[in-house]
Amino acid sequence: MPHRQLAFPQSECADCPIRHRAVCARCETDELEQLEAIKYYRNYEAGQTVVWAGDSMDFVASVVRGVASLTQTMEDGRRQMVGLLLPSDFLGRPSREKAPYDVIATTDLQLCCFRRAPFQNMIDTTPHISQRLLEMTLDELDAAREWMLLLGRKTAREKIASFLAIIARRDAQVQQTIAQGEVGFDLPLTREAMADYLGLTLETVSRQMSSLKRDGVISLEGKRRILVPDFDVLLDETGDDSDGGVLA
Amino acid sequence: MPHRQLAFPQSECADCPIRHRAVCARCETDELEQLEAIKYYRNYEAGQTVVWAGDSMDFVASVVRGVASLTQTMEDGRRQMVGLLLPSDFLGRPSREKAPYDVIATTDLQLCCFRRAPFQNMIDTTPHISQRLLEMTLDELDAAREWMLLLGRKTAREKIASFLAIIARRDAQVQQTIAQGEVGFDLPLTREAMADYLGLTLETVSRQMSSLKRDGVISLEGKRRILVPDFDVLLDETGDDSDGGVLA
DNA sequence: ACCCCGGCTTGATCCACGTCAAGGCACGGA
DNA sequence: TCCGTGCCTTGACGTGGATCAAGCCGGGGT
Structure with missing residues (x-):
């Protein structure tokens, strides 16, 4: 099984308002407007750290441009990347405040962010969003498991x-x-x-x-x-x- | 961060009806009754294969007793375990029919199964179930990523x-x-x-x-x-x- | 023009783990 | 009782990738 496909081909959704559909494929206009109201952009340069492991994150985000990595570091400095976020991928976990790993911009990076609390609200009031998030998380889990085969046996x-x-x-x-x-x-x-x-x-x-x-x-x-x-x-x-x- | 905790300490929920709470922590009596109506048990001996990679699974399940493993195999026989299911863990993915890996009973194993279609119904009609499944999937993802650090760097x-x-x-x-x-x-x-x-x-x-x-x-x-x-x-x-x- | 520096390549050597092979131990069946 | 079989241990040896070390290359600043 290949690496999961993009949620949407990049060519279809060049800018952020449409890219919200990476979060919610079935969002109707009013829901997109709600997202619109709580969104803002962040930009990072290659090499910058977006969040440190253990920090609390006050937002979730979708990658607009560039690449971010999730990396775990051991005390003695050994490092293992555990996630790679490309455009249209989702960053952050609703209902979990602390980031479990360092998030690092490996290229110049633009994120489309949503503040946590209102985003959490939308999840609670719009059932198919949490179903959509479940789908995305299952995709991530599949990718992680394919990666485990690579790390352990290749x-x-x-x-x-x-x-x-x-x-x-x-x-x-x-x-x-x-x-x-x-x-x-x-x-x-x-x-x-x-x-x-x-x-x-x-x-x-x-x-x-x-x-x-x-x-x-x-x-x-x-x-x-x-x-x-x-x-x-x-x-x-x-x-x-x-x-x-x-x-x- | 240690491996995720049990959804509930095993001592609290020795038999299956209570163990449903591994699926849905906030289920009320009527929801538990719905689950009760669609459940059945399966037993396997150590070494038996529960499902083969690529097979379609007509159920989801929660582990009652014993241990199951999710294993990927390459053509030349190299094998990598990508998941380990202990009592109270959840097996299967609603809305995904095909099993992506072999599921093998590594000890004698008892599963409490729910037929797919009605379980899917409950998810669609009971929002907090999909939120609960999202939580569990995020836990699995964290475990998988800790495992990646182990495989890659230890x-x-x-x-x-x-x-x-x-x-x-x-x-x-x-x-x-x-x-x-x-x-x-x-x-x-x-x-x-x-x-x-x-x-x-x-x-x-x-x-x-x-x-x-x-x-x-x-x-x-x-x-x-x-x-x-x-x-x-x-x-x-x-x-x-x-x-x-x-x-x- | 020059140098510096970060990212990359290449070589020499080392060693942790894989491979191959030979048993040991416990249990079950004839 | 004896043997077979599954699971595990231990030893001898080979090797893939880590480590240590020496440069290369290209872009930016002075």
């Missing part, structure tokens, strides 16, 4: 290939051309962030990227732009069930 | 110690004596299942158990019963934040 090369496939599949433009085989996209993470994502060191990430390049599976344009001549070849490297179901 | 010894601490903390009887330091409990998993849980081989599990025994952190009574002379010493081995918050 080799470094498989981890890198899986990561590239995930990023490619979540890129709206790539989505449309993926069937033709050749695709290109930008990495939204540094090698170090990739290492934190994949449970590796940055040296191993770098070596495996070089190895995939040597073997012709990918090529690089600069450090961040990836070209994949044949997406199926990349999928073969992931170790995943290769039912060929690119759009499954 | 050493074999830390993994074993963390696992023992998780099992101990979820054991109701242990809960009550944990403050005194010395606790004992039974492992509900074979060494092989522990290996699948922890992203290790069974040999490494065995060696690390022996090592913890040699170092006096634990002692064994038979293969499955664990005695921990000082729980804080075990916690020191987990690599976790040692804020001493046993009951946090």
